Amino acid sequence: MQQSYRSSHRASYRFATSTLAAAILVACYVPTTVAAEGISDNEIRIGYLADMSGVYRDPIGPLGEDAIHMAIEDMGGSVNGANIVVFSADDRNSPDVGSSVVREWIDERNVDMVTGLVASSVTLAAVSLLEEADKLGLINGAVSSSITNEHCSPNHIHWVYDTxxxxxxxxxxxxxxxxxxxxxxxxxxxxxxxxxxxxxxxxxxxxxxxxxxxxxxxxxxxxxxxxxxxxxxxxxxxxxxxxxxxxxxxxxxxxxxxxxxxxxxxxxxxxxxxxxxxxxxxxxxxxxxxxxWYYDLNDETRAWAERFRERTGSMPTMVHAGLYSSTRHYLEAIEATGTDDTQTVRQQMADTPINDIFATGGYIREDGRMVHxxxxxxxxxxxxxxxxxxxxxxxxxxxxxxxxxxxxxxxxxxxxx
Missing domain, CATH: 3.40.50.2300 (Response regulator)
Incomplete structure (x- = not known):
C-alpha cells in the first residue's frame, strides 16, 4: 500500500506493546514502496522516551510525540524514500525502566535514534547504552549540564537547555x-x-x-x-x-x-x-x-505554535519546540548524506547551522552542546x-x-x- 505520511498518520499507525509492564510502547509506521539506498532496513527508526504520567507529563510528555510527527510531516513524510517508524515509551522517571526500554529498542527494534530523554538520571543511563551500540541520542528534556561535560560522548547531542x-x-x-x-x-x-x-x-x-x-x-x-x-x-x-x-x-x-x-x-x-x-x-x-524558547518571539514561532495548538489543543513548551527542531535537523542530515549511519549523521548535523523555529544561528559544538x-x-x-x-x-x-x-x-x- 502506498500513501502519504499525512494520510497514514491519520489511519495507518502500527501499535506495539512492550513486554515491560512499567513501560507503554507505541509504534507509528509510515509505509512507502521506494527503496532507500544507504539507510538500514529501509527505515529510519526513532524512539521517544519521556515521562508520560509523572511530574514532567505536562511540559513534555505525550505532546512531545506530536512535535516529532510535525517534523516528519514537514519533511514530506519520508526521507529519501525510507519509512519512518516512531516508538514511544513512558520511562516513569526510573533509570531502570528507561534502560530496559532503550535496550529493547536497540536489541529488538534496531532504533537509529532516541529522543525526549527527560529526567537526567534516566538520560545518563540511556546514553551509556546508546554509546555502546553506536546509536544517537538527541536530548531535549534533561537539564543537567554534566550531559555534555563529564558525561559527554560522540553519541549524543544536548539540544534545548542545561543547568x-x-x-x-x-x-x-x-x-x-x-x-x-x-x-x-x-x-x-x-x-x-x-x-x-x-x-x-x-x-x-x-x-x-x-x-x-x-x-x-x-x-x-x-x-x-x-x-x-x-x-x-x-x-x-x-x-x-x-x-x-x-x-x-x-x-x-x-x-x-x-x-x-x-x-x-x-x-x-x-x-x-x-x-x-x-x-x-x-x-x-x-x-x-x-x-x-517562547512561542511569542516572532511571526515564525507564533505560526508554528498555532499549528501545534490546533493539533494538540495546547500551546507548545520550549521542549516541544526543541523536539521538533532536533528531529527535523536529524532527518535533514540523513537526507543530505543518504545514510542513517550514526557518526556520519552526527557530523552532518554538526556541520550544518540550525536556523528554524527554535534557533537562529544555532550550532553543535564538539562536546555535543547545541548552542543558541x-x-x-x-x-x-x-x-x-x-x-x-x-x-x-x-x-x-x-x-x-x-x-x-x-x-x-x-x-x-x-x-x-
Whole structure:
C-alpha cells in the first residue's frame, strides 16, 4: 500500500506493546514502496522516551510525540524514500525502566535514534547504552549540564537547555540587582544536584552568599517543612532547583505561607509555560527565569505554535519546540548524506547551522552542546496579560556565546582531543 505520511498518520499507525509492564510502547509506521539506498532496513527508526504520567507529563510528555510527527510531516513524510517508524515509551522517571526500554529498542527494534530523554538520571543511563551500540541520542528534556561535560560522548547531542545556562541567566540577573543572600532548595537526584552546583557557582562568582540549603525527595507533594526552613533562613532569594510538578508545588506552598509577600524572592530555575498556567499569574507575577524558547518571539514561532495548538489543543513548551527542531535537523542530515549511519549523521548535523523555529544561528559544538540564544523573561501581571497564553515579557536576549558553559571550562574528553 502506498500513501502519504499525512494520510497514514491519520489511519495507518502500527501499535506495539512492550513486554515491560512499567513501560507503554507505541509504534507509528509510515509505509512507502521506494527503496532507500544507504539507510538500514529501509527505515529510519526513532524512539521517544519521556515521562508520560509523572511530574514532567505536562511540559513534555505525550505532546512531545506530536512535535516529532510535525517534523516528519514537514519533511514530506519520508526521507529519501525510507519509512519512518516512531516508538514511544513512558520511562516513569526510573533509570531502570528507561534502560530496559532503550535496550529493547536497540536489541529488538534496531532504533537509529532516541529522543525526549527527560529526567537526567534516566538520560545518563540511556546514553551509556546508546554509546555502546553506536546509536544517537538527541536530548531535549534533561537539564543537567554534566550531559555534555563529564558525561559527554560522540553519541549524543544536548539540544534545548542545561543547568549551566538556566542558572547563569537567572541567578546572575537577580544577584546583580543586589539580592546577595541565597537559600537553595534542590531535587535530590542528579538534575537537582547539578543545578544546585551551577547556581552556587553563579551566585558566589557575582558576590553573593549561600546562607542555607536543603534537598527534597523526587518527586514531592508536601513542601511545607522545606519552605518553612527557607523562610526562616532570612535569605533574600529562595532558589527552586527542581522542575515540573515539584516547582509548582513549591511555589504554591510559598504562596500559602506568604513568603514573597513578606519580601523574599522566589527564583524558579527551570520553569515552563505549563507551570505558570498551573500556578496562575496572581501567584507567579514578577517571577524571573530563563527560557530557551517562547512561542511569542516572532511571526515564525507564533505560526508554528498555532499549528501545534490546533493539533494538540495546547500551546507548545520550549521542549516541544526543541523536539521538533532536533528531529527535523536529524532527518535533514540523513537526507543530505543518504545514510542513517550514526557518526556520519552526527557530523552532518554538526556541520550544518540550525536556523528554524527554535534557533537562529544555532550550532553543535564538539562536546555535543547545541548552542543558541537564551531568554531572560518575567511573568506578566494579570492586568498586563491579554489572554491565557500571554504570560511573559522578554527582558533580555542572552547571546549564544554567553548562554552556555565556555569550552575553556569543559572537562569533556571530546574537546581538543
Amino acid at each position: 549551566w545556562a538556566m542558572s547563569n541567566g537567572t541567578a546572575k540577573a537577580i544577584t546583580d540587582e543586589g539580592h546577595k543572600n541565597w537559600y537553595l532548595l534542590s531535587a535530590d537526584y542528579s538534575f537537582g544536584h547539578a543545578l544546585e552546583a551551577d547556581v552556587t557557582r553563579v551566585v558566589t562568582e557575582n558576590g553573593g552568599t549561600i546562607v542555607g540549603s536543603a534537598r527534597h525527595p523526587f518527586p514531592s507533594s508536601d513542601f511545607s517543612s522545606f519552605m518553612l526552613q527557607a523562610q526562616a533562613s532570612g535569605a533574600d532569594v529562595i532558589a527552586l532547583n527542581n522542575a515540573g510538578g515539584d516547582t509548582i508545588n513549591a511555589v504554591q506552598t510559598a504562596g500559602e505561607f506568604g513568603i514573597t509577600q513578606a519580601g523574599q524572592i522566589l527564583a524558579g530555575m527551570v520553569l515552563f509555560s505549563t507551570d505558570i498556567r498551573s500556578i496562575g499569574l496572581e501567584n507567579a507575577q514578577g517571577l524571573q527565569f530563563t527560557k530557551a 540564544d537564551m531568554y531572560l523573561v518575567e511573568v506578566k501581571t494579570p492586568e498586563e496579560s491579554q489572554d491565557e497564553d500571554d504570560l511573559f515579557h522578554v527582558i533580555r536576549t542572552i547571546p549564544a556565546e554567553e548562554a552556555f558553559r565556555p569550552l575553556s571550562e569543559s572537562v569533556c574528553p571530546l574537546v581538543n582531543s
